[in-house]
Amino acid sequence: MLKIDNLHATAGDKEILKGISLTVNAGEVHAIMGPNGSGKSTLAQIIAGHPGYVVTAGSVTYEGKDLLAMPAEERAQAGVFLAFQYPVEIPGVTNAYFFRSAYNEVRKANGKEELDPIEFLDLMEKKLKLVEMDEAMLHRSVNAGFSGGEKKRNEILQMAVLEPKLAILDETDSGLDIDALRVVAGGVNALRRPDNATIVVTHYQRLLNYIVPDFVHVLAHGRIVKSGGKELALELEARGYDWVMEAA
Amino acid sequence: MSSSIESLVNKEYQYGFVTDVESDTIAPGLTEDTVRLISSKKDEPEWLLEWRLKAFRRWQAMTEPHWSNLKYAPIDYQAQRYYSAPKSITPLQSLDQVDPELLRAYDKLGISLSEQKHLAGVAVDAIFDSVSVGTTMKAELSKHGVVFCSFTEAVHNHPELIKKYLGSVVPYSDNFFAALNSAVFSDGSFCYVPKGVRCPIELSTYFRINAANTGQFERTLIVADEGAYVSYLEGCTAPKRDTHQLHAAVVELVALDNATVKYSTVQNWYAGDKDGVGGIYNFVTKRGKAHTNSKISWTQVETGSAITWKYPSVILQGDNSTGEFYSVAVVNNMQQADTGTKMIHIGKNTKSTIISKGISAGHGQNSYRGQVKMLPKAHGSRNYTQCDSMLIGNKCGAHTFPYIEVANNSSITEHEASTSKIGEDQIFYCKQRGLSAEHAISLIVSGFCREVFKELPMEFALEAQQLLGITLEGSVG
Ligand SMILES: Nc1ncnc2c1ncn2[C@@H]1O[C@H](COP(=O)(O)OP(=O)(O)OP(=O)(O)O)[C@@H](O)[C@H]1O
Numbered sequence: 028m029l030k031i032d033n034l035h036a037t038a039g040d041k042e043i044l045k046g047i048s049l050t051v052n053a054g055e056v057h058a059i060m061g062p063n064g065s066g067k068s069t070l071a072q073i074i075a076g077h078p079g080y081v082v083t084a085g086s087v088t089y090e091g092k093d094l095l096a097m098p099a100e101e102r103a104q105a106g107v108f109l110a111f112q113y114p115v116e117i118p119g120v121t122n123a124y125f126f127r128s129a130y131n132e133v134r135k136a137n138g139k140e141e142l143d144p145i146e147f148l149d150l151m152e153k154k155l156k157l158v159e160m161d162e163a164m165l166h167r168s169v170n171a172g173f174s175g176g177e178k179k180r181n182e183i184l185q186m187a188v189l190e191p192k193l194a195i196l197d198e199t200d201s202g203l204d205i206d207a208l209r210v211v212a213g214g215v216n217a218l219r220r221p222d223n224a225t226i227v228v229t230h231y232q233r234l235l236n237y238i239v240p241d242f243v244h245v246l247a248h249g250r251i252v253k254s255g256g257k258e259l260a261l262e263l264e265a266r267g268y269d270w271v272m273e274a275a
Numbered sequence: 276m277s278s279s280i281e282s283l284v285n286k287e288y289q290y291g292f293v294t295d296v297e298s299d300t301i302a303p304g305l306t307e308d309t310v311r312l313i314s315s316k317k318d319e320p321e322w323l324l325e326w327r328l329k330a331f332r333r334w335q336a337m338t339e340p341h342w343s344n345l346k347y348a349p350i351d352y353q354a355q356r357y358y359s360a361p362k363s364i365t366p367l368q369s370l371d372q373v374d375p376e377l378l379r380a381y382d383k384l385g386i387s388l389s390e391q392k393h394l395a396g397v398a399v400d401a402i403f404d405s406v407s408v409g410t411t412m413k414a415e416l417s418k419h420g421v422v423f424c425s426f427t428e429a430v431h432n433h434p435e436l437i438k439k440y441l442g443s444v445v446p447y448s449d450n451f452f453a454a455l456n457s458a459v460f461s462d463g464s465f466c467y468v469p470k471g472v473r474c475p476i477e478l479s480t481y482f483r484i485n486a487a488n489t490g491q492f493e494r495t496l497i498v499a500d501e502g503a504y505v506s507y508l509e510g511c512t513a514p515k516r517d518t519h520q521l522h523a524a525v526v527e528l529v530a531l532d533n534a535t536v537k538y539s540t541v542q543n544w545y546a547g548d549k550d551g552v553g554g555i556y557n558f559v560t561k562r563g564k565a566h567t568n569s570k571i572s573w574t575q576v577e578t579g580s581a582i583t584w585k586y587p588s589v590i591l592q593g594d595n596s597t598g599e600f601y602s603v604a605v606v607n608n609m610q611q612a613d614t615g616t617k618m619i620h621i622g623k624n625t626k627s628t629i630i631s632k633g634i635s636a637g638h639g640q641n642s643y644r645g646q647v648k649m650l651p652k653a654h655g656s657r658n659y660t661q662c663d664s665m666l667i668g669n670k671c672g673a674h675t676f677p678y679i680e681v682a683n684n685s686s687i688t689e690h691e692a693s694t695s696k697i698g699e700d701q702i703f704y705c706k707q708r709g710l711s712a713e714h715a716i717s718l719i720v721s722g723f724c725r726e727v728f729k730e731l732p733m734e735f736a737l738e739a740q741q742l743l744g745i746t747l748e749g750s751v752g
Pocket residue numbers: 038039041043061062063064065066067068069070079112
């Protein structure tokens with residue numbers, strides 16, 4: 028589904044990604060861990076199409092297409108979803124309106140019929156249950172004045188609405204309390220299908236007890252320095268990152 | 276919110292067409308004879324001509340004001356034409372006598388003047404260049420005693436009301452542009468709602484400039500008698516031309532005791548092209564006088580014009596009266612706007628609210644200028660002002676000039692201001708959810724303007740949002 032090959036990228040004068048290669052197949056869950064500032068969010072943002080980075084070498088192929096050549100909105104319409112580490116506020120625009128615009132835009136791009144506000148509310152009712160959110164949230168402005176945890180939950184709600192093929196969750200677990208973590212993880216698991224894939228960026232093995240990864244990668248200084256199965260996360264939790272980086 | 280914004284985002288100014296009608300247009304220039312000529316074309320009574328002439332003489336002694344934050348080449352008032360009217364229009368004709376070409380022009384603007392097809396619940400007075408084409412739903416309105424007609428017609432049929440209220444809120448000596456208007460005004464709308472009557476439908480005037488090199492100088496007067504209620508809408512468009520055209524209007528509102536007047540504008544005059552060639556120069560004086568317990572509310576969405584100079588104001592004359600000003604002003608490309616309000620608190624326990632949203636894109640320059648004045652006897656009065664600016668790109672500008680004067684110690688004013696930039700991050704967030712950049716911007720901007728849009732009547736709210744999309748077209752690189 029996703030094939031990243033020798034990806035190099037810069038922001039300003041700074042080289043952040045220094046040769047990342049990663050293959051994600053349908054049905055898989057990949058966890059990416061690594062120290063602060065190692066480039067995890069950068070990788071996620073580049074996959075999603077953030078204009079602030081320059082890819083200097085390498086390629087990213089998504090479902091056989093050159094992902095880097097597609098504008099961000101086309102990537103989203105093609106099923107790439109990023110749950111932001113820092114979700115953005117849009118004052119004055121209700122969640123309900125925003126979600127419906129996004130949903131209809133993605134539907135339209137895929138040749139499907141758009142939903143009117145009433146039909147969409149029906150759909151939302153089910154999705155809200157999935158992440159145990161109150162309907163009142165729909166009528167508040169997108170992320171404006173939301174608590175840290177509410178913002179993260181709101182990201183997963185959008186994922187539930189858009190049902191992406193490739194979801195990247197950038198530290199969605201940070202800032203969630205124990206119960207919220209379980210709810211969010213439960214939501215993500217409920218959305219798993221053999222034909223979609225998930226990349227989870229996290230600092231904590233805890234999340235991986237709920238969303239069990241097929242692969243764990245350690246990203247450090249802009250490179251993947253180690254890959255393994257889910258037991259790698261446990262080892263990292265116990266021993267920290269130094270040993271991986273030394274070995275690399 | 277409207278989902279049709281999206282489909283309109285990429286459209287150009289769609290009202291830029293010219294209607295081919297034979298017009299009676301007077302020669303350029305402005306002298307006492309011009310004033311007499313206009314007055315005689317309208318077959319006016321002597322007292323009105325006298326009033327015009329006083330205004331003209333006053334205007335001659337005045338100089339064009341330059342305190343605003345607007346930059347434009349000097350206007351040659353002698354090069355303008357002050358009157359142009361389609362020949363087919365005879366004064367006081369009825370709607371079924373209107374030239375089909377004119378009706379087609381209004382159809383193209385989305386306004387049907389034929390009684391069968393008119394917008395449900397809205398009466399329209401259609402002003403074409405210097406004259407009214409006709410007014411719809413008059414019969415329905417007269418059942419309630421509501422007078423709604425062109426200014427010219429009102430002069431003939433309701434001279435006592437015109438004599439009493441003309442210039443009572445904006446005297447001809449008020450300012451340079453008001454004096455000019457008072458001397459040469461050609462038509463406009465008049466509305467009178469009698470005591471205790473709640474006007475059952477929305478009233479509206481659609482202003483259309485068509486003739487080249489001709490200014491439009493209309494005058495609107497709305498009087499709500501004691502306990503009456505009226506909601507009035509105003510829309511404006513003009514053809515695309517590569518020379519500037521002058522528009523200098525005066526609007527006077529009178530809300531007598533316990534009355535409410537709600538006045539909404541969607542201003543979409545031609546704004547000029549990307550390089551600032553052409554476009555309307557819009558110099559407007561709008562003011563209302565609020566008597567005891569009454570309320571005057573201005574809502575404006577200003578998206579057009581090369582230059583906008585406009586400060587809809589309220590004189591809070593009576594105790595417990597309320598003034599409101601809700602404004603969205605958008606400038607793109609080379610547009611400039613200097614707009615805001617004045618709230619003059621004279622009576623006790625008077626209340627005013629100002630919500631101003633300025634959006635600047637391209638090389639646009641947007642200034643909010645607002646005055647809040649609490650006079651010594653305005654005990655216990657309050658003002659709340661919120662003034663937000665949004666910048667799109669980094670070649671545009673937003674400026675705020677608040678003037679606050681409080682001359683008693685029991686009144687309270689609050690002022691909040693903010694400036695934000697549409698962030699790359701906001702746009703990226705929307706794009707990541709599948710929205711195009713244009714869609715993202717109109718969404719973010721609509722959100723920014725929400726407090727103002729909710730004040731607009733339904734049909735207008737949609738139109739206003741669509742306009743924002745069009746005005747901001749191409750503002751993201
Ligand atoms: N636009 C930018 N301009 C300059 N430097 C940047 C930019 N974006 C990211 N960086 C730098 O690149 C490095 C990687 O940042 P990134 O956000 O990808 O790290 P991360 O692995 O997600 O860290 P964390 O675990 O703290 O979220 C950091 O040193 C960061 O400061």
